[in-house]
Amino acid sequence: MSESVPTETCPLCHGFGRLERPNGTTVACQCRAGEIAEARRSAARIPERYRNCRLQNFKDLQNDSLKKAKAVAKRFVDHWPAIDAGLLITGPVGVGKTHLAVAILNELVDSKGATALFCDFSDLLDRIQASFGKGSEENQDDIVAPYRDAQLLVLDELGARRPSDWVREVLYGLLNTRYNRGRLTILTTNFGDEPDGRGGETLEMRVGPPVRSRLYEMCQLVAIEAEDFRKKHRAKAFG
Ligand SMILES: [Zn+2]
Structure with missing residues (x-):
């Protein structure tokens, strides 16, 4: 530009x-x-620490899952707006999931004129929960409306906190509305479909079956593995 x-x-x-x-x-x-x-x-309300995230400075050399994830991201940007599914980027802490999601957002805003919004999942829960309090100036609909309408939404750290049943409904409503309107959503999460090593929890356990199944329909899965994941498996296979 x-x-x-x-x-x-x-x-x-x-x-x-x-x-x-x-x-x-x-x-x-x-x-x-x-x-x-x-x-x-x-x-787009991108947090300061992610402002300079680009595809170009995404480090993808550690393993093939990172290379593949970057290629998917590049294709997403190149083909926009002729894209029919969002992305669900899964993987452990520190592999660059948020970097990749924000890089796509930045590239689309800069080169394709997209209108996009970044949303931290925990912040969203805090704001919705605060809106239930007496004397709150915002109501739940005011909070969620911009996220329903944005052409592209990056929802970061899905499942970072376990939402209440009520918030799960709000989350389902948000994703469902975006799906029905043909709006694309990119989500990042530390939780996958296999139980993780720490609490043994899956994404479905964190967000509930309706949200997980909606995500299957509206997103392509981009699973990033930790650096040592393949080494471990190789050691198992050849050791
Ligand atoms: Zn002029």
């Missing part, structure tokens, strides 16, 4: 920032592209 030129010198719009089209409507001049992308990035 080219840098914005100072508007005073723009030979196309002479600083107005918009150009008139033959039908009388106006359209943003290309000299404003940088500003517009910046505004879209800031509207």
Whole structure:
């Protein structure tokens, strides 16, 4: 993306920032592209520490599952908006799941003009639960509405906290509405379909069967393995 030129010198719009089209409507001049992308990035509410996540700086050398995940992400960006499923990125802590999800979001905002939102699952639960309190200024619908409507939603750390039955319903409603509207969702989670090593819990146990089964229908699974996972298995196979 080219840098914005100072508007005073723009030979196309002479600083107005918009150009008139033959039908009388106006359209943003290309000299404003940088500003517009910046505004879209800031509207996406990406936490500061993830602002610079790109596909280019995603480290995928440790194992094949990372290489495959990066290839899926690149295809997602290249083919957008002609994509019919979101992504469910699973894997242990520290393999770069959030980096990958935010990289897709950043690339789409910058190169394809997508409107997107980042949402931390635990923050969302906190806000919904706070809205149940007396005197709360926000109601549940105000909180969830932007996430229902965004063209692309990144829902980070799904299952990080065990939601109450009521919140599971809200979560199901959100995902279901997005699915019915053809909106794409990218989710990251530490929980997979096999019980994990720590608590022995699956994603389904964390979010409930209706949410898990909805995710099967609306997302392609991208399973990232830990660095030592294959080594262990190889040792088993050949040892
Ligand atoms: Zn201009």
